[in-house]
Amino acid sequence: MAPHTEQLTRPAVRLQGLTRSFDGRTVLDGVDLEIPAGQFVALLGHSGSGKSTLLRAVAGLDHEVTGSGLLTAPERVSVVFQDSRLLPWRRILPNVLLGLDGRGAEERGRAALAEVGLAGRERAWPSELSGGEAQRAALARSLVREPELLLADEPFGALDALTRIRMHALLRELWKRHRPSVLLVTHDVDEAIVLADRVLVLDHGRIGLDLTVDRPHPRSYRDPLLSEYRTELLGALGVVEDTD
Amino acid sequence: MTAVTTSTVTAAPAAAPDERPRTRRRALAPGRRLPAARLAGPLLVLALWAAASAAGRLDPAAIPAPWTVLRTGVHLWTDGTLAGDIATSLQRAGYGFAIGLTAGVVLALASGLSRTGEALIDGTVQLNRAIPTLGLIPLFILWLGIGETFKIAIIAIVVYIPIYLNTHAALAGIDHRFVELAEVQGLSRARFVREVVVPGALPGFFVGLRLGVTGSWLGLVVLEQINATSGLGYLMFQATNYGQSDVILVGLVVYGIFGLVSDSVVRLVERRVLSWRRTLSS
Ligand SMILES: Nc1ncnc2c1ncn2[C@@H]1O[C@H](COP(=O)(O)OP(=O)(O)O)[C@@H](O)[C@H]1O
Numbered sequence: 376m377a378p379h380t381e382q383l384t385r386p387a388v389r390l391q392g393l394t395r396s397f398d399g400r401t402v403l404d405g406v407d408l409e410i411p412a413g414q415f416v417a418l419l420g421h422s423g424s425g426k427s428t429l430l431r432a433v434a435g436l437d438h439e440v441t442g443s444g445l446l447t448a449p450e451r452v453s454v455v456f457q458d459s460r461l462l463p464w465r466r467i468l469p470n471v472l473l474g475l476d477g478r479g480a481e482e483r484g485r486a487a488l489a490e491v492g493l494a495g496r497e498r499a500w501p502s503e504l505s506g507g508e509a510q511r512a513a514l515a516r517s518l519v520r521e522p523e524l525l526l527a528d529e530p531f532g533a534l535d536a537l538t539r540i541r542m543h544a545l546l547r548e549l550w551k552r553h554r555p556s557v558l559l560v561t562h563d564v565d566e567a568i569v570l571a572d573r574v575l576v577l578d579h580g581r582i583g584l585d586l587t588v589d590r591p592h593p594r595s596y597r598d599p600l601l602s603e604y605r606t607e608l609l610g611a612l613g614v615v616e617d618t619d
Numbered sequence: 620m621t622a623v624t625t626s627t628v629t630a631a632p633a634a635a636p637d638e639r640p641r642t643r644r645r646a647l648a649p650g651r652r653l654p655a656a657r658l659a660g661p662l663l664v665l666a667l668w669a670a671a672s673a674a675g676r677l678d679p680a681a682i683p684a685p686w687t688v689l690r691t692g693v694h695l696w697t698d699g700t701l702a703g704d705i706a707t708s709l710q711r712a713g714y715g716f717a718i719g720l721t722a723g724v725v726l727a728l729a730s731g732l733s734r735t736g737e738a739l740i741d742g743t744v745q746l747n748r749a750i751p752t753l754g755l756i757p758l759f760i761l762w763l764g765i766g767e768t769f770k771i772a773i774i775a776i777v778v779y780i781p782i783y784l785n786t787h788a789a790l791a792g793i794d795h796r797f798v799e800l801a802e803v804q805g806l807s808r809a810r811f812v813r814e815v816v817v818p819g820a821l822p823g824f825f826v827g828l829r830l831g832v833t834g835s836w837l838g839l840v841v842l843e844q845i846n847a848t849s850g851l852g853y854l855m856f857q858a859t860n861y862g863q864s865d866v867i868l869v870g871l872v873v874y875g876i877f878g879l880v881s882d883s884v885v886r887l888v889e890r891r892v893l894s895w896r897r898t899l900s901s
């Protein structure tokens with residue numbers, strides 16, 4: 376393969392035999408995974424299956440965790456956490472600009488806030504925002520850095536159902552506009568199916584199922600064709616659906 | 620084909636209008652601040668004191684009337700004694716406080732930001748704290764002589780301990796999630812300190828600062844009354860020998876004003892700097 380074509384097809388994320396363990400207990404047991412640039416991937420798994428451990432490894436946040444394996448990730452990585460994690464002592468705009476400098480940073484911050492529907496709230500304190508607004512500010516903070524890879528660890532887990540649906544639409548729209556690779560950790564099968572083009576199930580420390588969801592967007596929760604995916608995913612998670 | 624949709628959802632019978640008077644929830648926060656609230660208590664005490672004196676219920680040799688104290692104060696001020704003593708006292712407290720403040724903050728940062736610093740500093744300060752500082756006075760007189768240096772040193776120690784302890788505790792208590800965020804956002808170490816560490820530790824620092832301010836006055840009073848040849852405490856000590864209770868009260872009033880003014884300044888700064896916090900006291 377010629378060097379330049381390899382450049383073009385090089386995946387954004389590549390894990391080879393990624394192993395992580397805590398106190399001798401293996402949580403990730405040789406995970407192999409490639410995520411092409413610009414792909415929207417959801418990672419499902421039971422609570423405690425190691426989703427966060429995997430995401431933190433990719434984010435480079437697991438300094439004191441024992442493990443081995445090869446890991447390639449792009450340079451510009453942003454992370455969205457389950458909590459918005461806004462610094463309570465900074466107003467919204469400085470929070471969005473955290474760690475960013477150079478000319479035009481402030482303009483970009485304002486634009487990012489406008490993109491998530493928070494124009495005019497630049498000078499608000501984090502404590503003045505609702506949960507959904509705070510999470511949108513966190514999204515703005517991650518997007519303003521123009522990441523090649525966006526990692527999100529159950530970013531909507533703490534939101535109410537209505538807000539969550541609106542955040543799904545927003546995230547998908549932002550992804551369409553900026554095209555980062557996305558690795559979205561969730562425990563919500565429906566969220567995974569509605570948002571992602573590829574859904575992985577983490578099971579016993581490995582990728583137990585790698586499913587491509589080939590349906591056009593925007594997707595509806597009630598799309599009957601999606602229920603096949605749902606059944607397959609729930610099966611992989613060991614959940615038997617009630618059929619009545 | 621016609622789809623027949625039968626709605627099985629029956630509307631609940633219209634609820635009878637609620638006719639109870641709307642009851643508000645009991646507010647648990649103390650509510651709005653009264654105007655000039657911090658002055659109300661002292662003014663009341665002053666009024667009672669004046670009334671008792673006017674009614675002749677107080678022995679003027681033990682507790683002179685407020686106007687006597689005021690007249691003595693004006694007199695001491697115009698002949699220059701009071702101003703000189705106040706300047707001496709303020710200088711002692713000021714130097715001691717400035718040194719203690721700097722030492723407390725620098726040590727807390729060094730011990731909060733590096734494990735080596737913590738190993739060297741924290742245990743030492745905890746040990747220092749176990750010894751009541753005023754108990755060090757004899758030793759310090761022996762080391763530094765009975766001049767100004769030893770007084771400033773004692774005040775500095777009294778001040779640095781609460782500032783160190785509270786700032787260090789606040790540094791240690793900074794939410795680990797914010798450290799993680801700083802890593803994700805790629806902050807440099809200096810920027811991490813400026814954006815996360817310092818603002819996160821400020822509430823604790825202010826608690827320490829207020830204790831330090833109080834401590835500096837306490838140290839000052841004790842030091843000046845034990846062994847001084849000038850300063851407010853000396854003035855009061857002399858007055859004891861001559862039975863001048865009005866002079867003693869003038870000294871106490873000045874000490875009180877010192878304490879009140881410095882505490883108000885700290886509160887004011889604290890409220891501006893920590894304006895992002897919404898607590899019961901706001
Ligand atoms: N810092 C840690 N120290 C010890 N055990 C941990 C740590 N982080 C995670 N674990 C363990 O690793 C397993 C996977 O955790 P995690 O990746 O957080 O799961 P998930 O995000 O899928 O719910 C859990 O059993 C958890 O107890």
Ligand SMILES: [Mg+2]
Pocket residue numbers: 426427428528
């Ligand atoms: Mg998790």
